[in-house]
Amino acid sequence: MVEASLQLAGALGPVTDAAQRLAGDLNANSDARFVADQCMKLVFPERADDDRFREAMLCSSFEKIDAMWRIIGGHDELEMTTPLGAFAFAETAAEIGITLPEFEQVYRVGAGLVWLCWYRHALERAAMHDVPVADLIGAPTLLIHAYIDRVFAPVYERYDAARTEHMGNSDHRQQSILRQVLAGTKAMGEAETEQALGVSLDGEHIAFVIRGDRRVDPTELAVRIKRSCGISDTLVYRHDSAPVVWLSSPGRFKPTQLRRVREALERAGAQIAMGEPSAGLAGLGATGRDAMEASRLQQKLGTEATPLLSFADVRLESLFLSEPERARRFVQDELGPLDSADARMRRLRDTALVWLTAGSHVSAATQLGVHEHTVRNRVAQIEELLGRPLAGRRTELLVALRLKRILDDDAPRVAATGSPRA
Structure with a gap:
């Protein structure tokens, strides 16, 4: 040639x-x-x-x-x-x-x-x-x-x-297979994949991604969770910047197991994003991709995201953000004057998000760390800017406020303890 x-x-x-x-x-x-x-x-x-x-x-x-x-x-x-x-x-x-x-x-x-x-x-x-x-x-x-x-x-x-x-090294082979699982490509059949990975694919799997300044060894963390939570198998994909860990069970995870897993991850002291439990070879990839997507949104949210974030918490954002331009237009249409970068509008958006999530002035005031009267005043200002009651288009407004946090490149807002951070 x-x-x-x-x-x-x-x-x-x-x-x-x-x-x-x-x-x-x-x-x-x-x-x-x-x-x-x-x-x-x-x-x-x-x-x-x-x-x-x-x-x-x-x-x-x-x-x-x-x-x-x-x-x-x-x-x-x-x-x-x-x-x-x-x-x-x-x-x-x-x-x-x-x-x-x-x-x-x-x-x-x-x-x-x-x-x-x-x-x-x-x-x-x-x-x-x-x-x-x-x-x-x-x-x-x-x-x-x-x-x-x-x-x-x-x-x-x-x-x-x-x-x-x-x-020739089985560990490297496993890493290669896990990479293909995350990519949604199949280089071999399910039986061969199951044998190479050493887990039962018929069972249920849940994945999480580890990030953060604190170095957490993913293999050690997986072993600790396996021992303390009654998990049958673990897998680790050693991506340089964000390792992916899978926990596997021959059957469905018990609610008590999932609760203990969350508690163990919260104690790890790192930024961790979890996928949703899913079964089979397809589920192994699905929960891994969910965890990676949750981790991506966790990074975008910055200080507004909790240290342990589940994909279920940001599933709505992930769905809308598959078409970013339409998501931006939706946010602009729903928020109107609230869609502004200045500090006052930012504060009003935070108040609206907390109020819509908490459902009352008292709860919102507690979560924001301000007086109830302050919340009432802010809600009145929001309604004046929107030209309608705050609960008038509750679902649309709540979605727009959640999307705004991720679409915005503004400096991170202060998030009070207990407020509806992702």
Whole structure:
């Protein structure tokens, strides 16, 4: 394939002087960052917080793009390049459980993005210097593909060797399977998955995600909960920034078990987000994804979120936020003047949320830590701004207030003890 690309590049003629000058003027750093960021977004969105993987991809992208620009510029030869950064990326990908289809996909996507970078640069140069676009596109395009073709074979061999070595380790295999479970992809049947994970998939599972400044060992926490709460099996997916832990039961969890689990998690001293109990292999993935979504919203809520947050507490927000623009419009329509960033409107929104949740001036005053008369005054101000009784569109207003907390990028509001934080 490399030879065919080179022959076709030759048939299109040599790289023009204009194309060589363009290649010499380009900044491989900025192009590499664009390619790496887009690959993370398009192929590995769930690894957005994995700094190690992102850095490996960035280094590999820079090495390849710098080599391609130098080859097009006439400073290097295609046959003399050795992709050391790509080898390191392949080993990292194999180590953390990136599947073969994903590995192949990131190379296909990356190839398209590299060409897009060159095409944009060519259009800009053609417009600024009155150079025919054809002089900048032909041979360089084929050289880009020839380089990628040449690099992929040895890089794939390095990935395959590393993957074989790591997959020989049962723990690594388990991590790879759990990653696929979270992604909703199935690389093997249920029986094989059950054997590899060592849990009964017919039972019920509940997952939680650990975050926070305090370092909590997920395996140790899982073992403690297993012993104290009568849990039969545990699994840990060691995502760098937010480990996912599953607790499994052969049958349904008992209410007393779930209560003890919550108590143990509250004592852990970390930010923890829980999924909902769910059964089977599909349930293993569903509760894990619920926990990850709850954790994402917990981070957005900041100080307004409780240290232990259940997906059930933010299920409504998650549903609405699947279409952020429609959610923002809904909030604007329902809140009207209350949808403002100033401190007074923020305070009134907090009061409205507490009042609607608590159901009375007395309870709201207790939760907000203010006098009952203050709550009455604030409610009157809110009703004047809305032009209707506070309970007039109770459900819609409550939903809008809850969504506002997450859609807002304002500084975190003060949340009184017992107030309806998520």
